[in-house]
Amino acid sequence: MTELTAPNVVASSTRSDRRRKILQNLLRGERPYMLYIAFVILLVVFSLSSPWFLSVDNFLNIGRQTTLVSIIAVGMTFIIIARQIDLSVASTLALSGMAAALAMSQINNSWIVGAVAGLGTGALVGLLNGILTTQLSIPSFLVTLGSLSMARGLAMMVTNTKPVIITNETYFAIFGEGTFLGIPVPIAWTLAAMIVGILLLHYNVFGRRIYAVGGNPTAALYSGINTKRVTTAAFVLTGTLAGLAALVLSARSHAARPDVVQGMELDVIAAVILGGCSLFGGRGYILGTLFGSLIIGTLNNGLVLLGVSSPMQLVIKGAIIVAAVAFTKR
Amino acid sequence: MELSGSGTAEPRPSTSLVMVSGINKRFGGVRALRDVNLEVRAGEVHALLGENGAGKSTLIKILSGVHAHDSGTIEIAGKPVEFDSPAKSREAGIAVVYQDLSLVESLSVADNLLLGREPRARFGFVRQRALMARAEAFLNELGIPLDTRATVGSLPFAYRQMTEIAKALMGEVRLLILDEPTSSLTSDEVGILFDAIGKATRRGVGVIYVTHRLNEVFEISQRVTVLRDGANAGTFVTAETDMKRLVNAIVGTDRSASTGRRTEPAAKRELDLSLVLSLSGASNDRLRAVDLSLLKGEIHGLAGLIGSGRTEILETVFGLRPLESGTIEIEGRRWLPRGPADAIEQGIALVPEDRHVQGLVLDHSIERNVTLPRIPHFSRWGWMQQRAAARRAETAVARLAVKAPGAFSLVRTLSGGNQQKVVFGKWNDPRPRVLLLDEPTVGVDVGAREEIYAVIRNAVRDGSGVLVVSSDLVELIELCDRISVIVNGRVARTLSRGEIDDAEELHHLLQMYQATGPGPLQELPA
Numbered sequence: 001m002t003e004l005t006a007p008n009v010v011a012s013s014t015r016s017d018r019r020r021k022i023l024q025n026l027l028r029g030e031r032p033y034m035l036y037i038a039f040v041i042l043l044v045v046f047s048l049s050s051p052w053f054l055s056v057d058n059f060l061n062i063g064r065q066t067t068l069v070s071i072i073a074v075g076m077t078f079i080i081i082a083r084q085i086d087l088s089v090a091s092t093l094a095l096s097g098m099a100a101a102l103a104m105s106q107i108n109n110s111w112i113v114g115a116v117a118g119l120g121t122g123a124l125v126g127l128l129n130g131i132l133t134t135q136l137s138i139p140s141f142l143v144t145l146g147s148l149s150m151a152r153g154l155a156m157m158v159t160n161t162k163p164v165i166i167t168n169e170t171y172f173a174i175f176g177e178g179t180f181l182g183i184p185v186p187i188a189w190t191l192a193a194m195i196v197g198i199l200l201l202h203y204n205v206f207g208r209r210i211y212a213v214g215g216n217p218t219a220a221l222y223s224g225i226n227t228k229r230v231t232t233a234a235f236v237l238t239g240t241l242a243g244l245a246a247l248v249l250s251a252r253s254h255a256a257r258p259d260v261v262q263g264m265e266l267d268v269i270a271a272v273i274l275g276g277c278s279l280f281g282g283r284g285y286i287l288g289t290l291f292g293s294l295i296i297g298t299l300n301n302g303l304v305l306l307g308v309s310s311p312m313q314l315v316i317k318g319a320i321i322v323a324a325v326a327f328t329k330r
Numbered sequence: 331m332e333l334s335g336s337g338t339a340e341p342r343p344s345t346s347l348v349m350v351s352g353i354n355k356r357f358g359g360v361r362a363l364r365d366v367n368l369e370v371r372a373g374e375v376h377a378l379l380g381e382n383g384a385g386k387s388t389l390i391k392i393l394s395g396v397h398a399h400d401s402g403t404i405e406i407a408g409k410p411v412e413f414d415s416p417a418k419s420r421e422a423g424i425a426v427v428y429q430d431l432s433l434v435e436s437l438s439v440a441d442n443l444l445l446g447r448e449p450r451a452r453f454g455f456v457r458q459r460a461l462m463a464r465a466e467a468f469l470n471e472l473g474i475p476l477d478t479r480a481t482v483g484s485l486p487f488a489y490r491q492m493t494e495i496a497k498a499l500m501g502e503v504r505l506l507i508l509d510e511p512t513s514s515l516t517s518d519e520v521g522i523l524f525d526a527i528g529k530a531t532r533r534g535v536g537v538i539y540v541t542h543r544l545n546e547v548f549e550i551s552q553r554v555t556v557l558r559d560g561a562n563a564g565t566f567v568t569a570e571t572d573m574k575r576l577v578n579a580i581v582g583t584d585r586s587a588s589t590g591r592r593t594e595p596a597a598k599r600e601l602d603l604s605l606v607l608s609l610s611g612a613s614n615d616r617l618r619a620v621d622l623s624l625l626k627g628e629i630h631g632l633a634g635l636i637g638s639g640r641t642e643i644l645e646t647v648f649g650l651r652p653l654e655s656g657t658i659e660i661e662g663r664r665w666l667p668r669g670p671a672d673a674i675e676q677g678i679a680l681v682p683e684d685r686h687v688q689g690l691v692l693d694h695s696i697e698r699n700v701t702l703p704r705i706p707h708f709s710r711w712g713w714m715q716q717r718a719a720a721r722r723a724e725t726a727v728a729r730l731a732v733k734a735p736g737a738f739s740l741v742r743t744l745s746g747g748n749q750q751k752v753v754f755g756k757w758n759d760p761r762p763r764v765l766l767l768d769e770p771t772v773g774v775d776v777g778a779r780e781e782i783y784a785v786i787r788n789a790v791r792d793g794s795g796v797l798v799v800s801s802d803l804v805e806l807i808e809l810c811d812r813i814s815v816i817v818n819g820r821v822a823r824t825l826s827r828g829e830i831d832d833a834e835e836l837h838h839l840l841q842m843y844q845a846t847g848p849g850p851l852q853e854l855p856a
Contacts, residue, residue: 199713203713203714203716204709204712204713204714205705205706205709205712205713205714206712207714208698208701208702208705208714209705211691211694211698212691212694212698212702215691215692215693215694216687216690216691216692218687218688219687219688219689219690219691219699219702220691220702221650221670222648222650222670222680222682222688222689223670223674223702223703223756224669224670224671224673224674224675224703225670225671225702225705226669226671282691282693282694283693
């Protein structure tokens with residue numbers, strides 16, 4: 001071995017390196033600043049053009065409206081970094097909501113039973129997605145296209161498409177209408193999901209493995225990583241978060257409906273991609289995803305305030321997403 | 331260097347199909363080709379030989395229009411030509427059959443043969459029956475026994491290659507270039523391929539046949555041109571030469587002088603006679619009863635041609651290929667590899683053949699790559715200990731002298747040699763019991779190569795056993811205490827230091843075994 005060790009030099013460079021690294025962990029991505037600039041531009045444009053936009057109430061509103069997308073987008077970030085995709089998240093949400101509401105109505109009207117049923121159903125759908133993708137080597141695009149349809153169908157079948165009313169006040173308070181440290185609980189749950197996501201992705205062994213599996217699956221395999229298990233875990237995480245989103249939604253509307261949030265998977269994927277994840281895997285970061293979903297939420301909110309017709313909203317939203325990705329892609 | 335060696339056939343320009351003269355090509359500071367000449371006649375199979383890096387691929391890429399040459403001329407049928415794109419070369423009648431074939435696997439043989447020139451009816455509909463008929467007539471004319479309706483993806487490899495050759499011949503092809511076409515074929519399939527080549531030459535097509543297998547040269551070619559270090563090392567009439575002369579031309583007698591490399595064999599060292607790894611009767615889809623032993627502190631080389639099973643031995647030990655029968659023992663204990671994680675747990679490390687695909691996550695930092703095989707060691711209760719990981723990466727960077735701005739530099743930005751050092755860095759600490767190396771110095775410059783040799787020698791000094799696969803026979807001689815010759819998925823012979831000290835001899839031996847098949851298994855020492 002070439003004995004070229006210069007310990008002092010190495011040690012002194014370490015600290016600044018480490019600080020830079022922590023920053024990188026938070027702001028990972030090729031050109032993350034583009035994302036923040038885009039967000040600020042949006043805020044400025046809407047503030048100037050609508051007198052109602054710039055208010056605490058309205059921002060809380062945006063926060064509440066983006067809750068579902070933001071929570072699920074945390075999981076989708078893991079999935080996309082691992083070179084997979086999950087199209088089934090909106091259907092999983094619907095099915096989990098039905099499971100939670102039905103479980104409560106059947107067993108003691110207990111909010112704990114509801115929560116466990118909702119999260120468990122989401123996790124189970126995720127587990128099936130993961131197992132089918134990794135064990136049968138079916139592309140996740142196809143597996144989740146199938147489960148998108150199946151989960152939605154099941155959600156409709158259980159009550160013959162009728163909604164299930166929820167009456168548990170504690171459930172409403174915990175997941176939908178209460179506040180936690182002064183923050184409305186839907187936003188608190190979003191923040192919790194984000195923090196867990198950041199810890200898992202950037203500070204946990206699991207995150208390291210996700211990046212490696214997405215960055216180069218063969219090299220990860222050759223390094224002794226169980227790529228199938230890691231990929232499956234990402235699907236389970238996403239399914240569970242879809243279950244959490246289902247609890248939030250059903251607690252807010254005091255009922256679970258089988259036909260909710262159709263097509264929301266596209267908003268989730270758009271948020272993650274806007275947030276700087278590469279569809280080729282191996283890159284992405286949770287904070288970017290947060291801003292990605294905030295951009296989508298702000299767009300929805302601002303366009304409504306401006307009185308743009310809803311067909312026109314769709315066109316503008318689509319165009320802005322494509323333009324933003326074009327600017328922020330590597 | 332003389333332009334034509336002994337036994338050169340008198341060139342007859344009147345019959346020459348392709349005439350390459352005085353070609354030079356530089357890549358940066360490296361002279362890849364120096365005044366190279368090559369003449370191929372109509373209807374001739376002209377073998378092109380040389381070690382890896384001798385310039386064969388560069389010459390082919392120039393002929394096929396992938397690279398432009400710096401100086402020199404190419405003439406086809408007496409007319410000078412200039413290729414600035416593969417399309418131009420194709421237009422001039424040069425077709426290359428690469429190893430990774432350019433067929434659409436989901437289409438039939440006939441569809442592939444006529445891809446892009448299908449007989450059409452109105453509105454762009456394909457006249458399927460006419461297409462089949464035309465393809466069938468063509469194959470009959472050539473005498474190639476292919477089912478035109480079979481889906482290409484369902485065919486054995488040799489038949490796909492035949493389809494590829496037939497496809498090349500459908501156009502106006504005058505020169506067909508085959509780049510190591512037999513490296514993944516069985517001997518029956520080789521026969522089929524040679525028939526197809528014969529059909530082509532009978533139509534007046536000239537063939538350049540690149541290979542590492544000398545016995546094939548004698549089977550199929552009329553003439554041979556050898557390249558060495560980017561220059562001609564002789565052109566021979568096949569019938570008038572023999573294997574020894576060809577090997578001399580390939581290896582060269584002034585090898586050490588021309589490459590500046592030491593060829594002195596590894597110093598004889600006292601080996602600790604305890605086994606770290608032994609395989610007995612190890613078999614699976616690519617291995618046939620492999621017997622192999624690796625001692626503590628030994629560097630054991632695996633020599634063999636591409637496709638001989640040498641890489642597969644490493645993959646089997648590392649748990650990437652299931653062991654179907656036979657046993658593997660680690661330090662005397664039987665062990666069945668269940669996967670790479672299991673192998674790593676046993677203290678086995680692999681530096682794989684293709685560092686870009688198998689060894690590294692190019693878009694990630696050195697630190698991420700180096701810690702990848704042992705993530706749990708840098709964590710507590712599942713949470714990364716960023717400091718420990720960073721320290722480990724910095725130690726690896728310093729100890730292996732990786733030239734990089736820091737441990738957080740992206741691996742993609744490093745040179746080939748430094749990337750390879752990062753792959754070694756993955757297995758640096760703790761010291762592996764068994765270090766498996768597959769072509770450890772491919773695509774690495776001379777300086778980095780010496781540094782990698784130092785790393786390998788250091789590993790054995792610390793008590794690792796090293797199993798190294800290399801196509802570079804000089805490298806094997808220089809590094810190894812013992813060398814096993816791998817032929818057709820088995821160990822044909824294991825040679826100790828002293829039995830063989832010279833790359834040329836080893837080359838002869840490899841060719842002999844390749845031509846005759848593996849001989850009786852030899853007793854292993856210890």
